[in-house]
Amino acid sequence: MSGCLNCFSAPLVKEAQLGEFRSPKGLPRWLHKLYSITRRLNPGFGTMLNAAAAERNKEPILSVLRDSVNTERPLQALEISSGTGQHVVHFAQTLRNITWQPSEYDRQSLASIEAYRSHYQLHNVKPAVYLDASRPHQGWAGIQPESLDLVLNINMIHISPLSCTEGLFRGAGVLLKPQGLLLTYGPYAVNGQITPQSNVDFDYSLRQRNPEWGLKDISFLNSVAQKNGLFLEKIVEMPANNKCLLFRKESLV
Numbered sequence: 241m242s243g244c245l246n247c248f249s250a251p252l253v254k255e256a257q258l259g260e261f262r263s264p265k266g267l268p269r270w271l272h273k274l275y276s277i278t279r280r281l282n283p284g285f286g287t288m289l290n291a292a293a294a295e296r297n298k299e300p301i302l303s304v305l306r307d308s309v310n311t312e313r314p315l316q317a318l319e320i321s322s323g324t325g326q327h328v329v330h331f332a333q334t335l336r337n338i339t340w341q342p343s344e345y346d347r348q349s350l351a352s353i354e355a356y357r358s359h360y361q362l363h364n365v366k367p368a369v370y371l372d373a374s375r376p377h378q379g380w381a382g383i384q385p386e387s388l389d390l391v392l393n394i395n396m397i398h399i400s401p402l403s404c405t406e407g408l409f410r411g412a413g414v415l416l417k418p419q420g421l422l423l424t425y426g427p428y429a430v431n432g433q434i435t436p437q438s439n440v441d442f443d444y445s446l447r448q449r450n451p452e453w454g455l456k457d458i459s460f461l462n463s464v465a466q467k468n469g470l471f472l473e474k475i476v477e478m479p480a481n482n483k484c485l486l487f488r489k490e491s492l493v
């Protein structure tokens with residue numbers, strides 16, 4: 241399975257001009273020391289990575305979130321495949337009523353999320369946890385069933401094996417509270433059609449890199465969602481031929 245650096249390939253990886261890396265506050269001295277030694281041995285460790293796509297889409301996605309979630313009540317959110325950490329700190333600065341749990345599968349991305357967290361010092365962003373979406377939710381950092389109001393997943397479904405998509409819906413189906421929301425963002429096929437040509441080309445290039453990758457059809461995702469107690473409530477058209485899909489967990493009452 242591919243790690244995050246596949247997505248933030250050479251031209252996209254740069255040290256953010258946001259200041260020096262600091263190890264997160266509140267750590268014991270020995271852990272600070274370990275951070276600095278690791279950083280010396282591996283200069284990429286703890287870097288605030290920057291993905292150009294995340295920089296472009298973070299504001300449009302925030303706008304969908306603002307329209308879809310309660311902005312006053314305390315809420316719990318899990319982001320799956322947080323990537324660099326750019327999204328979670330952006331959303332957390334505006335949606336302060338939400339406690340955000342970032343997560344990643346890729347170790348270097350985990351370090352980047354921690355670098356962003358440390359830089360912004362946001363009280364409503366928890367330390368990032370390792371989470372492999374393809375694995376059963378029982379291994380997802382101890383997150384309890386029906387404890388989440390929101391699960392967020394940006395640009396993972398098309399660039400990971402099918403087991404990740406299935407794991408995402410299965411996990412969200414269990415961990416969301418009734419009426420909770422799973423929001424996914426990315427490029428999708430609609431009724432077997434991919435448009436425009438740039439997305440067709442993108443799909444082709446993904447499948448060349450890994451036959452398990454590629455744009456998934458919304459009706460297929462809806463059938464996976466339904467098997468897990470979720471239904472597709474809304475599709476929001478987004479810039480650059482992407483979409484937000486909003487899946488609601490059905491209530492038993």
Ligand SMILES: C[S@@+](CC[C@H](N)C(=O)[O-])C[C@H]1O[C@@H](n2cnc3c(N)ncnc32)[C@H](O)[C@@H]1O
Pocket residue numbers: 241242243244247291293294320321322323324344345346349371372373374393394395396399400404
């Ligand atoms: C295109 S990147 C998107 C990252 C971030 N959400 C963004 O939009 O900038 C795809 C992400 O999927 C993650 N990923 C791949 N396999 C995964 C898995 N099994 N479980 C969780 N995340 C995975 C990668 O580590 C990577 O961060």
